[in-house]
Amino acid sequence: LLMQGELAEMVVTDPPFNVRIDGNVTGHGKVRHREFLMASGAMPAPAFIAFLECFLRFVICSSRDGAIHYVFIDWRHLHQLLGAAIPLYTEWKNLLVWNKRNGGLGSFYRSKHELIAVFKSGTKAHINNFGLGARGRYRTNVLDYPGVNSFHPARKGDLELHPTVKPVAL
16 A cells, blocks of 8 residues: 555565564663564464565565565564564675674673575566675775664654664665
8 A cells, every 4th residue: 555556676574573572672661562463482382484485475476587585584583573574575785784883782792783685576677786896985884873772863753653663774
């Protein structure tokens, strides 16, 4: 409905990671978010893979042939995302690492990154706005941007929007 029949050339999506929000995402701050309706920590692995597969099929059907899809996931569920995604996509283009300024919650190691799997849907040519080498552009698969747990002016407003908000510049 939002795209009025148009198909996406590129998709950036952040499906639930099958991790509880309370105690894992927002910590003990003033801003509290409700749990997601699905994939909020209660799904066994096979059910979560089926959830991701269903979600990705919908995303693929909403995209043009050759679209590029950026799918956020945490390290604990990367293997489940890949299990669902690889059979559906034409190509796994890359794995990006969003390197945040500060580590998040955790006790063994605090996660200071999030993963972004990049896939190509279909066989037609995909958009390529990178222009690597042109106009001095240099891109790597490690993206250094502050997360919501950094101290920057928009932090509070960002955190109120969503429990796992991503910076627009990313």
